[in-house]
Amino acid sequence: MEIFNSISKIIFQGYMGFRRQGSFNIASIFILSLVIFLFTFLFVFYGMAQSLSLNLQERIDISVYFDSDSSEKQVLEAKSELSKFAEVKSVEYVSAEEALNKFTEKYQNNSIIMSSLEEIGGNPLLASLNIQAFEAGQYASISNFLISGSFEDIIYKINYSEKKPVIERFFSLISGVNKAGIIFGIVLILVAISIAFNQIRLAIRNSRKEIKIMRLVGATNFMIRGPFFVQGVLIGIFAVLLTLLIFVPVSYFLSPRLEMALSGFEIFGHFADNFFFIFSSQIAIGVGISTFSSLIAVHKYLKI
Amino acid sequence: MIKFENITKIYELRSGQNPVVALQDVSFEVKEKEFVSIVGKSGVGKTTLFKLLLVQERPTQGKIFFMNQDVHQIRAKDLFNLRRRIGVVFQNYELFNKKTSYENIAYPMETIGANKDQIKRDVNEILQLVGLTDRAFNFPEELSEGEKQRVAIARALIHRPDVIVADEPTGNLDPANTYGIIKLLYKINEFGTTVILSTHDKGVVNNLEKRVITFEDGKIIRDEERGKFIL
Numbered sequence: 047m048e049i050f051n052s053i054s055k056i057i058f059q060g061y062m063g064f065r066r067q068g069s070f071n072i073a074s075i076f077i078l079s080l081v082i083f084l085f086t087f088l089f090v091f092y093g094m095a096q097s098l099s100l101n102l103q104e105r106i107d108i109s110v111y112f113d114s115d116s117s118e119k120q121v122l123e124a125k126s127e128l129s130k131f132a133e134v135k136s137v138e139y140v141s142a143e144e145a146l147n148k149f150t151e152k153y154q155n156n157s158i159i160m161s162s163l164e165e166i167g168g169n170p171l172l173a174s175l176n177i178q179a180f181e182a183g184q185y186a187s188i189s190n191f192l193i194s195g196s197f198e199d200i201i202y203k204i205n206y207s208e209k210k211p212v213i214e215r216f217f218s219l220i221s222g223v224n225k226a227g228i229i230f231g232i233v234l235i236l237v238a239i240s241i242a243f244n245q246i247r248l249a250i251r252n253s254r255k256e257i258k259i260m261r262l263v264g265a266t267n268f269m270i271r272g273p274f275f276v277q278g279v280l281i282g283i284f285a286v287l288l289t290l291l292i293f294v295p296v297s298y299f300l301s302p303r304l305e306m307a308l309s310g311f312e313i314f315g316h317f318a319d320n321f322f323f324i325f326s327s328q329i330a331i332g333v334g335i336s337t338f339s340s341l342i343a344v345h346k347y348l349k350i
Numbered sequence: 351m352i353k354f355e356n357i358t359k360i361y362e363l364r365s366g367q368n369p370v371v372a373l374q375d376v377s378f379e380v381k382e383k384e385f386v387s388i389v390g391k392s393g394v395g396k397t398t399l400f401k402l403l404l405v406q407e408r409p410t411q412g413k414i415f416f417m418n419q420d421v422h423q424i425r426a427k428d429l430f431n432l433r434r435r436i437g438v439v440f441q442n443y444e445l446f447n448k449k450t451s452y453e454n455i456a457y458p459m460e461t462i463g464a465n466k467d468q469i470k471r472d473v474n475e476i477l478q479l480v481g482l483t484d485r486a487f488n489f490p491e492e493l494s495e496g497e498k499q500r501v502a503i504a505r506a507l508i509h510r511p512d513v514i515v516a517d518e519p520t521g522n523l524d525p526a527n528t529y530g531i532i533k534l535l536y537k538i539n540e541f542g543t544t545v546i547l548s549t550h551d552k553g554v555v556n557n558l559e560k561r562v563i564t565f566e567d568g569k570i571i572r573d574e575e576r577g578k579f580i581l
Contacts, residue, residue: 055460066448259444262404263505264434265461267427348426 056269060276070252071281078285078336079292081238082328086293088227088234089324090313095223097311102216104178108185108206110192111172114142116200121173124197128177131191133184138176145171172202182217185209238335253340257347271344278340282333289328293317351544352380352403352513357412359398359568372398374568376412380513380546385539387555388548389579390565396548400517404436405429417512434462437506437543441518443498445490451477451501452486458509472508480504480534496527503534513544520551528554555579 064071112121121139128137140148146169153159163170179185189206192198206213253274260270294317301314317324359373373395380386388396401407403414405421414421416432424432438444445454452473459469477483480500490498499519506514516535520528532547532554539545549555555562556578564572564579 049463051465052463055463059460062453063448255444256446259446260457260461261429262406262433262438262444263458263461264430264509265457266430269461 052269053272056272057276060273060280063273064277064280067252067277070248071277071284074248074281074336075285075288077241077244078281078332079288081241081335082285082289082332083293084234084237085331086289086317086324086328088231089320089327090297090316091230092227093316093320094308094311094313095227097316098309099220099223101309101311102219103182106182106185106209106213106216107176107178108189108204108209110175110177110204111202112174112200113202114172116173118173120197120200121175124192124200125175127195127197128175128188128192131188133179133181133188135178135180137178140174140176142169142171142173145174182213182220185213238331241335253343254347257344261348267348270348271341274340274344275337278337279333282329282336285332285336286325286328289332290325351382351384351417352546353415354378354399354403355413355415357399357402357414358410359395359402359407360410371568373402373409376568376570378563378570378573380544382512383539383542383544385536385545385558385560386547387558387560387562387579388546388565389550389555389562391550394565395568396565397517400438400515400546400548403515404433404438430461434458434509435512437509437511437514439499439502439506439514439516439519441521443490443502445498445501445505447490450487450489451482451493451497451504454490454501455504455508458505462509473504476504476508479507479537494527495522496524496530499523499527499531500534503531503538507538507543511543513546514538516545516547518548518550520549520554525553532558552579 110124112124118141125137125139128134149171150160150163177185177188179188185206189204192201192204257270294314297314297317301312305312354376357373357376358371361370361372363369376395376399388399390396398407402409403416403421405424408422416435419432421432446457449457455473455476456469459472464472473486474483477486480503482497482500482504485493485497485501490501493501499522503514503516503519506516514535519535520531523531528551535545535547536558547554559576561575562572562579563570
């Protein structure tokens, strides 16, 4: 019973302390909000980079064209071999007839192309396999496999060399985005650490006298730490709420406006889909930094 | 009740200056229900003596006993038990600025897990004793210097300590408030609480006609049962 009495008093004292330390708490809430905001932004940025990367990756493939005298059976055999490749995400077979149909469909309104096609007579197009890899860097090895394998004799052309510059540029873009993400993450961690450190210094200055008095009037360490812990939790929660109050409307407003520029990536949708993870992480960061800094400050003066 | 046994306290200075001897081989005893004034000029070691008793600092040599227990043998995490038995009053009051008078006084009771009704009854009683019933819900910044010191005394008294240690409690007060505070301490002592008062105010001590221990240069130069402040 006595312990519940003490706990309820600790919670009440923590709440009153939070209410009455106006300017210090407001400053702490803003500082912590900044850290939480940076984290949230980093999370959304990472999601955006992933989405863009996937989107671009979907659009990249290489095509292998087979000699006109190669049989469908041989092409399908090549397809089956390629499908066994761990790097290959999908292989699509396009027969010479299908290729012609698509071509005529596409250029049916272009009289010059259509008359040229008629003049040539028959089907000038070749059967092909459209190959998609899981990652941009895997196309080179797929291409090497085809050139050096048993299908070399029936392959007319692989357009890897034509697409190579695009694929390499894409590959370097992805690696650039990843590097930027890592650098941004490190900067963010440094900022968070320095902010937390500053928070600790402020907390120490703010609570030094109070802790000294508490000790001298006979408070136990538990009774001293308790209210500071409660204050830390409240500061963390308010910092999260402030971040959400800014982030939710801003992302809701910007989401449709940036969707085109971000190749269909919806900031708000991504945020809403991952809300539980983001919210728990925000609480962990906000409450964690705030209570940690308060408790460190208290600990220093518990030795008085 | 309280026994200082050959206490020496030397402060080592970092900057290579000579160490400062604050107390030198000090021994005396305070009995239960006694009213003792510790007098001397500023810097003679009065505050150091209290800091050593409250285990805010450690003596360079010697021992301090409270109820036959060597206070410097108490583990840091158990010091609250000692401090609950000694009520402290400071020159600069040391009140919680963000708490009202009522909350300041109630705090020591909260630390011992007293319930709301007990706290309300005792705090109101003590507010009456120190004459601050109408200032219960004011914050320290809204109180006069004398009122702040009354709150500090009330807080020191609330959990019925065995002894009240008052370090220059009238140092910041005008004569009228000084008289009021000393009268209050006198009344508390009459109720049976031991009082140790440190002061450099001659008038205060000479009117009390109680035991006076005089310090000079960290040493006791006089200890008289019905003493006067003579320096």
